[in-house]
Amino acid sequence: MSSLPISARSIPFPTSTRKGSVGTVPISPWDSLYFAGCPDLIGTPFSYAREEEIYGEAEEAEFVYKLLDGAVRTHKILSDGRRQITGFHLPGELLGFEQQDRHRHAAEALTDTRMLIFRRRQIERMAACNATVACQLWSLTARRLRDAQDHMLLLGRGSAMERLVAFLIDLDLRLGATGTFVLPMSRRDIADYLGLTIETVSRLMTQLEVDGALLRCSGRQLSLHRTHLDRLIAF
Amino acid sequence: MSSLPISARSIPFPTSTRKGSVGTVPISPWDSLYFAGCPDLIGTPFSYAREEEIYGEAEEAEFVYKLLDGAVRTHKILSDGRRQITGFHLPGELLGFEQQDRHRHAAEALTDTRMLIFRRRQIERMAACNATVACQLWSLTARRLRDAQDHMLLLGRGSAMERLVAFLIDLDLRLGATGTFVLPMSRRDIADYLGLTIETVSRLMTQLEVDGALLRCSGRQLSLHRTHLDRLIAF
């Protein structure tokens, strides 16, 4: 359970034998070392390489992660290999927060990433006696629930094009709403997030470019035409 | 905002002019008048008729509801009429819990229902200064998030048959796992929950019966063959 960091294969502490490693972390406004504004909780900087697993499904939820930079995907897999990506996580966002002892999904780094890690037990202990912290945690979970419900609507009732467009717009917003960004994930990841195939995603991408709704430099580097894209969805 | 119950169209209090009405409520183990085990929060019994709206999307989230009996659906609607049912709620479950001032979806009674209603502000006030209550609320939201993520997997990667079978099994479990129950919702509701059409749901239902995976007495009265059904899904 709360064994020392050395033992479990999943543990991303400096003492671990895993690929991840500590790096220097420049602190910008949003990436305070504190968790939920609580000065008693100080995170430990840590980093993961591209495609490295952060934690596995059903693995013990020992840590909570606050993403400093890079990008992470979380997913669930069925026995026959079908995969559903449940979310992408960008800098400033929280990761690995479970209320139970085991993770409900796996998490992997999409790109090289840096994070702060916190012990879940410690945070829970803090929440148990500090209503402000507990409310903030509740808030975070509520936010995720809302996102999940929006995504349900998209998956259940959106056409392939609507799913892709909504995804691109959402990603742009979360990356700063500049209209220009580099996709941190592969077509496969996008397809598995949207419940589509890579071929469909690829075809739609091409069609959007042909229609002038976006510009592609090299595969993953995009410039969106918001006004044009907005017209394509009802979401 | 926190005006008296009389004013707003949405208010389901005894003094309201709406269809809903107070009834006597027999208290069984799970339906304590308390909220989150907190004796300071006493709910007011109230009831809704079949198909009656409990609250609308984007309406102010003034109340929280604890279902005593009956069944409720929550949904989101797009401008063009497409609807996604985000969840069905059965006795003992909580409803209308938002962290924001407005509801994210609409709620309607599937059958005649009885509930307890609580003022959201009061509960929030309680949570703000009582860590135990806050943690319980967090727990509830986390549970819903997990359900939502499971449903995402189903919507994103499940075939029509897998969606229906998973739905039937889940419903049976939540209704007491007897294997025999009456569907409280129409085919349209099921279809809108599973991201399918009513015709597809109907055809699959027939096929399940032909295959001996379930028995139908009259449309909505079902008996499931769990072992047979379990073989049809990977979820």
Add this chain to the structure above:
DNA sequence: CGGCGGCCTTGATTTAAGTCAAATCCAATA
């Protein structure tokens, strides 16, 4: 009891997206 109207089922046909199969692009590295 009979008819009305909303569900539900069934059948025929269409279509959006999936599958299978090849090219191409492109980035890492030798």
Add this chain to the structure above:
DNA sequence: TATTGGATTTGACTTAAATCAAGGCCGCCG
């Protein structure tokens, strides 16, 4: 710079589920 292997695109074809269109069932009320 040349090589190589994964990622992406594109094309041809298939299919699961949607759509369109009748019918049948059933509960309710006159």
